[in-house]
Amino acid sequence: MQANLNTGAGEKAEPTLGQSCPSDVLEGRSGWASCFRNDGQFPIRIDPNAIQTLAANVLQKGADTTQYASMLFDQVVAHETGHKLALPHHTRVATLSPLSKAKNLDRSLLFGDFFQRHSWQLDIEEVVYKLLATQGFKPRTRLEDQPPVGCGGLSYQRPYGAPTLPGLDARQIADFAQPPQWPILYGVSPPKMMSQIGILSQDGTIMSHTPRLDYTTDSQWSFQGSDLAGMCLLPSGCGTQPPEEPTCQ
Numbered sequence: 001m002q003a004n005l006n007t008g009a010g011e012k013a014e015p016t017l018g019q020s021c022p023s024d025v026l027e028g029r030s031g032w033a034s035c036f037r038n039d040g041q042f043p044i045r046i047d048p049n050a051i052q053t054l055a056a057n058v059l060q061k062g063a064d065t066t067q068y069a070s071m072l073f074d075q076v077v078a079h080e081t082g083h084k085l086a087l088p089h090h091t092r093v094a095t096l097s098p099l100s101k102a103k104n105l106d107r108s109l110l111f112g113d114f115f116q117r118h119s120w121q122l123d124i125e126e127v128v129y130k131l132l133a134t135q136g137f138k139p140r141t142r143l144e145d146q147p148p149v150g151c152g153g154l155s156y157q158r159p160y161g162a163p164t165l166p167g168l169d170a171r172q173i174a175d176f177a178q179p180p181q182w183p184i185l186y187g188v189s190p191p192k193m194m195s196q197i198g199i200l201s202q203d204g205t206i207m208s209h210t211p212r213l214d215y216t217t218d219s220q221w222s223f224q225g226s227d228l229a230g231m232c233l234l235p236s237g238c239g240t241q242p243p244e245e246p247t248c249q
């Protein structure tokens with residue numbers, strides 16, 4: 001589990017909070033299946049220092065991070081245990097919308113869809129959770145959905161479609177948009193034509209790739225119903241293949 005956090009203009013931190021298998025075990029390689037099976041091959045690893053650092057980064061300066069970090073620890077343990085019981089990350093597919101006009105794209109872009117302006121430029125509607133100062137978080141901190149994965153990397157991302165105000169950078173402009181979602185413009189490098197993009201989605205439940213940081217108590221967390229039904233206790237697996245991370249098609 002990683003936390004994809006924008007803490008300031010152009011500043012991004014992605015601490016790894018927990019893992020269900022070693023970092024050098026990659027998708028499709030030897031051992032990958034054991035990352036998603038209760039077979040005793042790899043221990044779950046939780047990084048309490050990364051959790052503590054994250055808590056200190058998002059909470060207001062001087063706040064007691066103990067309770068919040070403890071809640072995050074519980075959530076990461078549940079998430080990694082979910083992987084061991086065969087659960088993948090939640091994903092969604094962004095479907096390509098026809099590009100019919102060059103201006104005002106944001107007015108017709110629907111959540112889950114994307115426009116491809118050029119082979120290297122994508123407009124995607126993304127989820128952005130805003131951490132509110134009234135809840136004890138630092139002001140002007142946003143937690144973003146994961147960008148497309150497996151598409152060759154992203155060169156930049158910035159919100160668009162929000163009011164253009166002189167003297168404000170993209171992050172500040174985004175603050176005028178209404179959470180939890182607004183369009184984000186992605187640059188993709190190297191150029192690649194895509195008909196479908198798999199995106200790690202952030203629905204606020206335990207098996208999302210990134211934790212929903214504006215939750216502050218254990219009682220706010222839950223597995224998705226389908227995750228509860230899909231858990232597998234057998235060391236040999238339950239007839240399902242280990243999950244793949246989303247890839248470009």
Ligand SMILES: [Zn+2]
Binds near residue numbers: 001079083089209
């Ligand atoms: Zn995970």
